[in-house]
Amino acid sequence: MNTLECIKTRRSIRDYIDKKIEKSDLAEIVESGMYAPSAHNQQPREFYIITDKEKLNALSENLEFGKMLTTSGGVVLVCFDKNKYTDMDFIQSDLGACTQNMLLTAHEKGIWSVWIGVYPLNNRDHKINEILNIPQQTEIFSIISLGYQSPSLSLRDKKCVFPEKIHWIE
Ligand SMILES: Cc1cc2nc3c(=O)[nH]c(=O)nc-3n(C[C@H](O)[C@H](O)[C@H](O)COP(=O)(O)O)c2cc1C
Numbered sequence: 001m002n003t004l005e006c007i008k009t010r011r012s013i014r015d016y017i018d019k020k021i022e023k024s025d026l027a028e029i030v031e032s033g034m035y036a037p038s039a040h041n042q043q044p045r046e047f048y049i050i051t052d053k054e055k056l057n058a059l060s061e062n063l064e065f066g067k068m069l070t071t072s073g074g075v076v077l078v079c080f081d082k083n084k085y086t087d088m089d090f091i092q093s094d095l096g097a098c099t100q101n102m103l104l105t106a107h108e109k110g111i112w113s114v115w116i117g118v119y120p121l122n123n124r125d126h127k128i129n130e131i132l133n134i135p136q137q138t139e140i141f142s143i144i145s146l147g148y149q150s151p152s153l154s155l156r157d158k159k160c161v162f163p164e165k166i167h168w169i170e
Contacts, residue, residue, distance in 0.1 A: 006108050011155055012169070013112035014068035016147025022052075025109055030076060032105035036097040039090035045098050048077040048134060055132060059143075062127040066116050066143060073147040076100075076102060077128075085136045092119070095141040106146055112153075116143040135149040 001009075028046045038044070050056060053075045061070035061135055069075060076084060106113045110160050118128070119141040125130055128143075 001108055003104075006104050008158075009155060010103060011112070011158070012114040012144070013090070013147070013149055014152070015149075016068075016073055016112065018071075019073060019148040019151055021111060021146055025106075025111065026051075026074050026146075029102045029111075029144075033041050033076075033078065033098040033102045034055075036101045038045050038094050038097075040087075041059045042085065042094070044080040044091060044094060045083040046079045046081060046138065048079065048132060050075045050132065051075040052075070054081070058131045059128060060073070062131065063116065063143070066145070068114060068145050069143075071147060072145045075138050075146065076144040077132075077134075078102075078142045078144065079134070079138045081137055082134075082139045091141075095119075099142045099144060102144055107108050108142075110148070112149050113144055113146045115117070116145060118142055125139045 028051050030049060033045065033047065034043070050059070052109070055154055056069045056072055056075060059075070060067055063069065080095065080097050085091065103113050103115060128140055129138065134140075
């Protein structure tokens with residue numbers, strides 16, 4: 001699959017079949033996040049990879065928009081240490097680029113995903129740190145839910161190309 005095809009055929013998928021994601025695939029997905037561009041090359045990202053079913057169920061119970069985690073084959077939390085990185089100007093761009101890299105790498109591997117936004121909505125993350133025993137200074141930016149779907153999954157159409165939104169200055 002080339003890059004453009006990967007971008008165009010990625011979809012947010014929120015329920016998965018019962019199939020384990022190999023540890024090596026999870027590690028490669030995370031590695032691809034680390035290759036994302038980063039403002040001032042600060043690379044403020046840290047990752048937690050969760051495959052424990054009990055923890056995933058507990059997370060799902062505490063995330064209004066994260067109910068799909070009960071069927072996830074693996075979950076990656078993209079985080080930053082708020083004590084270490086105090087220059088917040090580009091934190092969302094940085095970690096957003098990192099998250100998107102991982103969605104695309106997963107897709108290229110045949111693993112479906114959905115991005116669950118956490119930061120800067122501070123009402124979403126207070127329990128997550130507790131459940132996973134993650135230090136309180138670690139701010140959770142996004143949660144990536146990953147899993148397989150049946151090969152016959154039909155992709156819903158996406159209307160994304162609006163020529164009137166493109167402005168050429170030549
Ligand atoms: C910053 C951000 C936060 C999101 N948060 C959630 C979420 O909490 N729960 C969810 O089911 N989907 C979430 N999504 C996924 C969007 O709903 C999804 O990308 C959008 O509907 C477009 O569908 P597509 O990804 O299939 O193109 C989020 C996406 C982004 C970029």
